[in-house]
Structures are given as C-alpha cells and as structure tokens.
Amino acid sequence: AQSVAQPEDQVNVAEGNPLTVKCTYSVSGNPYLFWYVQYPNRGLQFLLKYITGDNLVKGSYGFEAEFNKSQTSFHLKKPSALVSDSALYFCAVRQGGNNRLAFGKGNQVVVIP
Amino acid sequence: DAGVIQSPRHEVTEMGQEVTLRCKPISGHDYLFWYRQTMMRGLELLIYFNNNVPIDDSGMPEDRFSAKMPNASFSTLKIQPSEPRDSAVYFCASTTRQGVNTGELFFGEGSRLTVL
Numbered sequence: 001a002q003s004v005a006q007p008e009d010q011v012n013v014a015e016g017n018p019l020t021v022k023c024t025y026s027v028s029g030n031p032y033l034f035w036y037v038q039y040p041n042r043g044l045q046f047l048l049k050y051i052t053g054d055n056l057v058k059g060s061y062g063f064e065a066e067f068n069k070s071q072t073s074f075h076l077k078k079p080s081a082l083v084s085d086s087a088l089y090f091c092a093v094r095q096g097g098n099n100r101l102a103f104g105k106g107n108q109v110v111v112i113p
Numbered sequence: 114d115a116g117v118i119q120s121p122r123h124e125v126t127e128m129g130q131e132v133t134l135r136c137k138p139i140s141g142h143d144y145l146f147w148y149r150q151t152m153m154r155g156l157e158l159l160i161y162f163n164n165n166v167p168i169d170d171s172g173m174p175e176d177r178f179s180a181k182m183p184n185a186s187f188s189t190l191k192i193q194p195s196e197p198r199d200s201a202v203y204f205c206a207s208t209t210r211q212g213v214n215t216g217e218l219f220f221g222e223g224s225r226l227t228v229l
Contacts (some may be wrong), residue, residue, distance in 0.1 A: 032216055033216075034216040034217075041222070041223075042222055042223075043117070043204055043206070043220030043221050043222045043223055044156075044204070044206075044218070044220045045220070046216070046217045046218065046219075049215055049216050049217070051214075051215065051216075090156065092216065094216055099144070099161065099163075099168070099169070099213050100158055100161070100169065101158070101216060101218065102158075103148075103155060103156040104155065105155035105156075106155060106156070
C-alpha cells in the first residue's frame with residue numbers, strides 16, 4: 001500500500017529564511033505526489049503536484065517541491081518564508097490507477113517574525 | 114463558486130447519541146470523499162463516492178459509521194451510536210475525474226465533533 005512519512009512534527013524557521021518540509025514516500029510503481037496546506041480551522045488546500053516530467057515542480061504561494069526517485073523523497077521548499085506561511089503541511093501520495101490519496105500526518109510550520 | 118459546504122461546523126454530543134454530518138460538494142464534481150482528522154492518526158480516508166455510488170468504504174471504522182449520497186449535491190456521514198473516540202474533525206472533499214488524476218481535491222472547512 002502507498003504511504004508517506006513526514007519525519008518532523010514541527011518546523012520552526014525565521015521569517016525570510018529558507019523553508020524545507022520533508023516527505024518520503026513508499027509506493028510500488030510510479031508515484032503521484034502532492035502537497036497540501038491547512039490553515040487554522042480551515043480545510044486542506046492543494047499546493048502542488050508531481051506526476052511526471054521535471055523533478056522540480058512549482059506551486060502556489062511561491063512553494064516548490066523536488067522529486068528525488070533515488071531517495072524516494074518529495075521535499076517542499078520555499079526560498080524565503082513569510083509569517084503567513086505558518087500552517088500545517090501535508091504530503092500525499094497516490095499510486096497510479098488508484099483513486100485513493102494517502103496523506104502523511106502533517107508538519108506544523110511556524111515562521112517566527 | 115461556494116466551495117464544498119459542510120454542516121455543522123461544530124457538534125458537541127453525548128455518548129450514545131446519533132450524529133449526522135452533511136456535505137454539499139462543488140457542483141459538477143462527481144467524486145466525493147469523507148476524511149477524518151485526529152492528532153493521533155492524522156488524516157484518514159473513510160469512504161469515497163463516484164457518481165453517488167460508494168466505491169471504497171474500507172476506511173469506515175466499524176458498523177456504527179454509515180455514509181450515503183442520495184444525489185449529486187448531498188452526502189451524509191452518520192455515526193450511531195457515537196463514542197468519545199469518534200471525536201475528530203471530519204472533512205468532506207470533492208473533485209472531478211481529472212482532479213482524481215491530478216490529486217487536486219477541494220476540501221470543506223470540516224465538522225469538529227466532540228463526543229462527551
């Protein structure tokens with residue numbers, strides 16, 4: 001079964017510094033990988049996806065993610081974090097041909113002014 | 114577009130009571146998903162529908178949980194009887210066939226359930 005792991009519970013970063021949120025995946029076959037963000041008391045919002053093509057994908061709000069097949073990773077990055085980026089970030093994976101998305105447990109990102 | 118609409122936003126009930134959560138998907142979306150979010154278990158898929166038909170209910174915890182989608186614009190998740198361990202935030206999400214392929218689900222704001 002497909003799964004993702006987000007090893008850190010919380011990521012603290014100073015405003016203006018680079019932000020990285022880590023994700024590793026486990027799936028047989030080609031993975032379809034996604035990042036979602038959840039602001040307090042809100043539903044999840046789609047940020048970006050990797051299905052095929054360039055390993056570096058760009059998404060909403062200046063976020064990007066890098067697919068690394070050898071390391072089975074799909075880390076989320078932002079060059080310069082904003083206080084408004086403070087939220088819960090979820091990595092998700094879908095195995096090709098399967099309609100189910102498996103979400104990680106989420107990473108709380110705190111951007112310190 | 115109004116987005117996915119869930120009700121109630123908050124529900125506090127006592128153990129043993131019946132709970133009904135409601136969801137109105139985005140018009141034109143033919144896939145609907147019910148998720149449960151807890152601190153311990155994260156985000157779990159309970160069930161999903163395609164064209165109002167339940168496709169995969171393997172995530173439904175037990176017989177106390179049931180979900181229906183009588184038409185394309187309405188779905189319910191029912192818990193009867195409720196237990197304290199059912200306390201969680203329940204999310205409904207909808208999307209299209211293309212959205213399933215690209216992983217882009219549209220989530221409602223969730224229903225926070227507390228069972229005392």
